[in-house]
Amino acid sequence: MSMLAARFALPKRQAFKLAVHSAFFVILTALLLSHGIEPYSTSAPSGSLWRQLFFALAKMIWWFSGATMLVSSIRLFVIFERRPREAKLIQDMLAGIIYVGAILSVISYIFGVPVGTLIATSGAFAIILGLALQSSLSDVFSGIALNLGRPYSVGDWIMLENGTQGRVVETNWRATHLLNAANDLVVIPNNLLAKSQLVNLNNPDESHGITMPIRLIPTRSPGAIEQLLETVLLASNRIMHSPAPMVTITGLDGDVIEADLSFRIKDVSQSSTAKNEIYDLIYRHAHAAGISLALRCNPPSETLVRPENPIDAVKESSAILLKAMQLFCTLTEAERETLMLSIQQNTYPRGSEILAQGERSSALMIVAKGVVAIRRRYDGTEIELNRLSPGDFFGERGVLMGAEEPGRAVSLTQLVVYRVSSDCFSEIMQKRPALADEIGQILAERLEKEKRLVGVGDETSSHPNSLADRIRYLFHLPHTVSPQRSSGR
Template identity: 40%
Template sequence: MSEALSGLASHLSVAALVAALALAGAGVAILLIRGDAPSRLAARLCMFAALTLLLVGHGFAPYEPHDLSDVEPARRLAVYVASFLWWIGLGRCLTGLAAVFVIFERKPRESRLFRQLIGVVVYLCVGFAILGQLFRIPVGAVFATSGAVAIILGLALQSTLSDVFSGVAMSLGRSYAIGDWITLEGGVEGRVIETNWQNVHLLTAAHDVAIIPNSVVAKTRIVNQSWPEPSRAAKAAARLRPTMAPAEIVAIARDALESCNLILHDPAPLVAVKALSATAIELELTGRAPDRAQLDAARNEMFDRLYRHAAAAGLRFAPEAGDGAPPPEADVATDAAARLAQSLPLFASLADGDRAALAAKMRRRDYEPGEVVIGAGAVADALCVVLSGALALTQKHGEREHELARLGAGDYFGEGGLLLGEPARGVIRAITRVVVYEIGAQDLAPILRERPELSRALGAALALHRTLEQNDEKAAAPGRAANSARRFADRIRRIFALDLNETD
């Protein structure tokens, strides 16, 4: 033993230098490969092996107990430092093994709580080993004392410990993960943004943060809305006047759903007739939003599309049962083109006579499912307004065709070719049977000259369609989109010799 200590003390400067270099190298390696747990573990094992070989090569085994009562202070300090570094290195290797085990088991969403608990247990064991092996303190007495202290602390921290162990249990049970949308019994719901030793943090739909203790979450009923799949059912109910056969009304509602952009189309959305009477037909529309965060927006779009398709088809909404006599009927144009001209926001600023004159000049076009309305590279010679049905705007990337957006009743397209002479970059194809009304340049030009403000709406439509075709999220930012709309509006005014002083 004395020879080993003498050897270690004689090479104390060399040992300290090598140990310092080893620790520095380990720190640099960890910083360089911070995101790769297996590589971090390999670096730790290499540094630990080098330190072990260094100490054993000098005749000193740090894992064996040593009696240092008769050793000089300098040598005793050398033994303490070397043994302490060795045991800490062992602890880091064990915690690295735990981290790699989680990754190898394909549990990337495992909470940090579980890994932190393993680290606490490992370093607690290392601390007891250092006390017993290095300082020769009776570990049994330490355990007995720590047990009494643990009982006192446990009684004082009962609530906190309940939260901690509840968090451990939920982490192991994997009831939810970061990013999941959950609903707790009592009506609290939100997206999980953080879990720690004591609380679960939920971001609610109102963008408030609800902080709930782990013990409360563990005792309540949890509904995970993001597992096993994140899509959620979006339902919309409507009452229409039965002026058509139910099958025709269902077909119109189904076209409205097919034209939605914010719901999934596989599986296909559903339309069900819930009730039929002399005054109303009640429909229930069901689609699936991609996730809980888009559920409200998807439901709003379903109502909007149903309203537009119903208005274009001449359908009227029925009052709720018990609301008394229905209000008097407003004058509704019976001609489809006239209904379209009246309901289209683009022509809202026109007088009734102008809308009627425009409707008389519209040309009707019918398309079957799968038929191409405008092909890639084609230059449209008319502004196309959708009366009924659903269309898809697609673009080819490589060998695959990607759907960018869907169009339905009240949407219009072809303004780029008609107004600017630009070829279409994507393909517009009918999904269902589609009825489109076309407005030629010779019919639109007089209206633009009389109503220059229409150039703003057409410029905004051009900017939106261009953004969809480019599939560019940056171009969709509000500021850039507004600039693009103004640019297109100015080009339209110059082409049609409109008043350029008309402000946006």
């Protein structure tokens, strides 16, 4: 009854549980002794069979009540600060020992069976049972060792030597459960886990290091290649910039320069996203710098042909950029040619402010070479909205929507920018007003991506129809019904 009262009335207060169990044990001891019954004695009381059964039951309750009182004291006093899992394990082991002792005492003092003889005669049975349960017992003791050693905790991402990896979602006496990248549950027996070499990707902190090998054709010096790859790491929005990422040249011959990019990410789950971004940035920055990626076997005579005339070089580079940009993917060849004729090239030194926050740009800025950071002052602090690389653009709010810039544009490296004036856009859109809907859809996707990236938006609406209406109003275009709008009716 004491156990029931303590469990249901006071489930969260160990001190009161101990008090209830102690009071019950003391009262029961007093009652038994006052009637001449010694629970720790093997002597049986005289009288009828029912009297003997009653006193045997009372002595049995006394032994288990004492065991319960000791277990309650262990739950109260055996505590490891900041290590609750180890404390729970030690408490369970001590409680098991106490209850086993209580059972043996009942067998010895109530039933009169010699415990030593019982243990000796059950040795053969224990050996047979141990052999039969060898695998399960190995998992149990391995689970105890893993809990005491604490190489990982629930929520950590671990990787085994055989390549299995995942986030720990549950660990028990029998096995450890991992949730892998494919969202599948992997159950690993503790015996195998204890023998395996594992790497905890969340310790000593949540950040995770990545090394990516890169191969480039040696059309430039190793120093220029190193500077290019440092620019790639500087342009990334997904990796951590503190501690600073590193570029290490690992090999050089007549056909290839090999380098390792080493950087850290905030969480191992962002590994694929960060790698995809780095590969994209390497392609864009290498192309802008006139450096080609190396093949597995490069022909020795492979060279890169570049136009000698600077004007032709600008024209060729701008044509390639316009074809690759999503903003201009719906333009015809004639419309792209009109844009290329109006393009102006500008260069800026590192640290220059190209556009100020709140400024309305009169031209679309296309990054041809280098890195641009868009920084916004928000609630008294400056946050970084985005980092732009070759093929990215900024200033589109002023040109296409008549809106102010959400942040200032600052060059992080030596910068080359192609400017496309608003007059050129006006000439193209007057000939094809439906282009406003296509550009509005692309700008809406860009605005949503920026909001997801930093979690901070601005007052500019990101709905495609709203953006298309602003473009029409700015360029005085007739209002047409796009297929997207008509399908929504």
